[in-house]
Amino acid sequence: MSNNSAPNPSRPRKLRADAEANLDRIIDVAEAVFAEHGLDASIDLVAKRAGVGLGTIYRRFANKDALVAELIDRLLAETIAIAERHLHDTHGDGLTRYLYEVCELLSTKRGALARLWSDAANGPMITRSREVQQQLVANAHRHGAIRADLTGEDVAVALWSIHGILDVTRGSTVNAWRRQLDLLLLGFADNTAIPTHPLTPAAMTAIITNKSDRGNAR
Amino acid sequence: MSNNSAPNPSRPRKLRADAEANLDRIIDVAEAVFAEHGLDASIDLVAKRAGVGLGTIYRRFANKDALVAELIDRLLAETIAIAERHLHDTHGDGLTRYLYEVCELLSTKRGALARLWSDAANGPMITRSREVQQQLVANAHRHGAIRADLTGEDVAVALWSIHGILDVTRGSTVNAWRRQLDLLLLGFADNTAIPTHPLTPAAMTAIITNKSDRGNAR
Amino acid sequence: MSNNSAPNPSRPRKLRADAEANLDRIIDVAEAVFAEHGLDASIDLVAKRAGVGLGTIYRRFANKDALVAELIDRLLAETIAIAERHLHDTHGDGLTRYLYEVCELLSTKRGALARLWSDAANGPMITRSREVQQQLVANAHRHGAIRADLTGEDVAVALWSIHGILDVTRGSTVNAWRRQLDLLLLGFADNTAIPTHPLTPAAMTAIITNKSDRGNAR
Amino acid sequence: MSNNSAPNPSRPRKLRADAEANLDRIIDVAEAVFAEHGLDASIDLVAKRAGVGLGTIYRRFANKDALVAELIDRLLAETIAIAERHLHDTHGDGLTRYLYEVCELLSTKRGALARLWSDAANGPMITRSREVQQQLVANAHRHGAIRADLTGEDVAVALWSIHGILDVTRGSTVNAWRRQLDLLLLGFADNTAIPTHPLTPAAMTAIITNKSDRGNAR
DNA sequence: AATGAATGAGTGTTCATTCAT
DNA sequence: TATGAATGAACACTCATTCAT
Structure with missing residues (x-):
């Protein structure tokens, strides 16, 4: 019970560079903590694991949502980077490589997956993501690698x-994801031999995510 | 002891005969509320929407987890019933119908989906579910309707x-699920013309679900 | 996540330096509240009376039991201190003084008495308590102040x-405890050496039991 | 237990006599349940154990307090009966016998002890109890069996x-109460007439405290 | 700038009590 | 008359967020 918080007078002051490192560590730790405990994990736990004060996290992120959003943004950026690396693949297999690599990535960074x-819904990163997906699909079409009716949305x-x-x-x-x-x-894949009936037409519209419903409904 | 709980004079007491109906309504409402707000929705909200007192829910279910478990059980039972209806389809399309119908069902009952x-993990219902899935796959194989290497696990x-x-x-x-x-x-589907490489071998073992991450059974 | 907890603008935030003081006040208030309302008194009441937020109490004590345990520990420690002060009394009256002083103490700190x-059962403090009681008894025996068959357990x-x-x-x-x-x-007392002082006069009046305090304070 | 009344082949209606028996069983069960679980035990548990409906208990007793009060009244009545049996003991040992017998009784009926x-405070039974205690003391005085300054209150x-x-x-x-x-x-005792019998040997072993009875650590 | 103590709304859960059957 | 389903106030406890230091 006696809270022995002995003030350490000799503790070195954090340098600017450390601040930068702190931010990265917070994000990495948040990823890991959320992956391990789900998004319900407390910010406190993240702070503890990151070795920073609670306030430090709140200095960088307005609230928990903002932290999660950052995680999502970074993840999304990585998937876009993957796409861009395969945008000019010359054998029409860019799409395939994109999908395997992105899934591989997601399987290692599940923190914000849920x-x-x-969440990103209609943000600019999602827009960009859709864009590159469409380009990958277009490329695949050019090589006759996929069904003619396949769209970016399917991806x-x-x-x-x-x-x-x-x-x-x-x-x-x-x-299990790999086999699926x-x-x-x-x-x-393009397959002239098979289709007994045409694909169900794409009916996906804007996903209406009720922001206020998620998070700590608690 | 002197529990000064003032009875709510406005809402009429439920009649005993309605007890059964109450239970059903609670379950239906829970389904809907969880579907709308996620499993973090409060039991209070479910009670309110169901028009019953909080205690009534706790009379039927030991705790929130038990309520969710009931939802899961019912859902699982329905998927099994669907499978059983298609176990003896004569054209090898039982598996296909099973999948469409189950997905249709899940799309309307998303409450406990998460x-x-x-959760059911290794419970008896999951076991039965796997069983019928395997039978559906076996039937499809008999009709040459699916790839030779396809297994119940894939389903x-x-x-x-x-x-x-x-x-x-x-x-x-x-x-969107339908097109996918x-x-x-x-x-x-069996497709002798295509396969560029063999499927990744099934590697799915027991899913290790981290119970403590789940809901807040407290 | 969007936790709409509106900060209470009226009461000033506690200063960091007051942390220690807060802890002490919480303990003192808990003592008083439990003494007045019994151990069923709510933590909320303790918080209110102490002028701190509910969370502050839970920051110091894992749960209600831990708070009660702290009260018990402190009380027990005081009784042991009393014993130690009388361990070397030279007239064989250490035991007597110990008993009067401890009872005096208990009569003023009844919060965790129940x-x-x-609770402490077989904890280390109870062990120590028994130890000093035995020493006090031994001393009294040395002076022939008490019956030969009296043991520490009797104390x-x-x-x-x-x-x-x-x-x-x-x-x-x-x-009333004093006269008893x-x-x-x-x-x-050793039956040869009789009463050294007259009995405390009976002072028992009507016991005013606060009926509403008992029962399910819950 | 059910009285002779001719075997009723149709639905066995509860007879008046059974109602009486019910009441007694409720009280006995309440005693036992409270003794085992403390006064915080739920009325529901009492009803279950007694094999009656919750409502039946509430038909007999206005509320939980009333049930406890009944327990107390019966216990008190028994202590008074004990006193009355020893009111005319001829050797001045009525008081002593009263105390041992009452304590024996209390040690077997601890349900409402707390x-x-x-509770009874100033009720008529307490008044009567004090009365007989005073008479027992008076008798003892008459025989010179106790200190001259001892009063009924001390008892x-x-x-x-x-x-x-x-x-x-x-x-x-x-x-442990016996030796004490x-x-x-x-x-x-009057200090001239000393111990008539040796102390009850200390029999105190580890106190087995039933943790679950304790507070509501929930 | 960084820290972490403080806050309190919100949630799961229990149980005394009521009353339709 | 007896039953037990229904009710909801009350309580322990958590955690996002704020802000004095």
Whole structure:
């Protein structure tokens, strides 16, 4: 009970550079903590694990949502970077590589996964993400690598579906997603021999995420 | 002892005969409320919406987890019933119908979706679910309707993936899942012309669900 | 996440330096509140009376039990200190003084009394308490001040019996315990060396029990 | 138990006599339940154990307090009956016998003990109790069996003190109270006429405290 | 700038009590 | 008359957020 908070007079003052490092550590730790405990994990836990004060986190992020948003932004940026690396693949396999690499990434950074695709909703990063996905699809079409009726939206939704698998397998190292992606890509492939009926037309409109409903409804 | 609880004079007491009806309403309302607000929605809200007192819910369910478990059980039972209806389909399309119907069901009952596949874990209902899925797959194999290397596990994972789509589209009526399922089933289909590489071998083991992360059973 | 907790603008924030003082006030108030309303008194009430937020109490004590345990520990420590002060009394009256002083103490700090002797059970403090009681008894034996067959256990039980009197007289300032202790000590005394002082005069008036305080304070 | 009345082949209606029996069973069960779990035990538990409906208890007793009060009244009545049996003991040992027998009784009926002496407060039964205690004391005085300055109040307080011992030893079968009463009576005794029998040997072992009875750590 | 003590709204859960059957 | 379903106030406890130091 006796709270022995002995003031350490000799503690070195944090330098500006440290502040930068702090920010990164906070983000990394938040990723890990949320991945381990879910988004309900407390900010306190993040602060403790990051070795910073609670206030420090709140200095960088207006609130918990903002921290999560940052996680999402960084993740999204990485997926876009992956896409851009494969935008000019010459064998029409850029799309395939994009999907495998992004899923690989998501399987290692599951912290903000639960809100990755719903939160960003219509933000600029999602827009950019859709853009590159469409380009990857266009490229694949050019090489006749995929069904003629496949769209960029199908790619986006494919990632949502993989997210579902990662969600169920949270906490395990199982990568069931890989095999399912194999199967899905088989369905993506151009296949003149098969289709007995045309695909259900894309009906996806703007996802209406009720922001205020999520988070600590508690 | 002197518990000064003032009875609410406005709302009429429920009649004994309504007890059964109450239980059903609670479950239906819980489904709807959790679907709308996520599993973090308060029991209080469920009670309010169901027009019953808080205690009434706790009379039927030991705690929040038990209520969610009931939702899951009912949902799982329905998916099994669907499977059983298609166990003897004569054209090898039982599996396909099962998947569409189950997804249709899940898209209308999203309340407990977030924990549907992870919570039941190794319970008897999941076991039965796997069983019928395997039988559906076996039937499909008999008719040469699906790839020779497709297993019951692939079917289970397919549902996880659809769950991901439903999760992202929560709150909207969009049924993006249908088109994605079309594509996935194309991949399931036997296709001697195509396969560029063998499927990633099934690696799914027991899903280790970190119970403590789940809901706030407190 | 969007936790709309509106800060109370009226009461000034506590200063960091007051932290220590806060802890002490919490403990003192808890003592008083439990003494007045019994251990069923709510933590909320303690917080209110102490002029701190509910969370402040939970910052110091893991839960209500921990708070009560602290009260018990402090009380027990005081009784041990009393014993130690009389361990070397030279006239064989250490035991007697110990008993009167401890009872005096208990009569002013009744908050945790109900669980004082049962909770600590076999903890280290109780062990120490028994130890010093035995030493006091040994000393008294050396001076022939008490019956030869009297043991340390009898002393422990004597305190339990006084606790019973304090329990019944809770809420009143009556110190019926004093006269009863006089009588008990007469029984303790070696029958050859008789009463050194007259009995405390009976002062018991109507016990004013605060009915509304008992029962489910809950 | 049910009285002779001809075997009723149709629905067995509860007879008046059964109602009587019910009441007794409720009271006995309440005693036992409160003794086992403390006065915080729920009425529901009492009803269940007694094999009656909740409403039946509330038909007999206005509220929980009334049930406890009944327990107290019956207990008090028994102590008075004991006193009356010893009112005319011819050797001046009525008081002593009264005390041992009452304590024996209390040690077997601890259900309402916690409120026995405080609740009744100034009720008529307490008044009668004090009356007989005074008569017992008067008789003892007549025989020169006790100190001249001993009063009826001392006897009442003596019982409070034993209650304290029973409280601490709740849940254990230890009867530490007996030896302490021996000692106390030594103090009561006229100092010229000494111990008539040796002290009850100390039998105190580890007090087995039933943690679950304690407070509501929830 | 960084810290962490303080705050209190919100949530799960219990249980005395009521009353329709 | 007996039953037990229904009710909701009350309580322990958590955690996002603020702000004095």
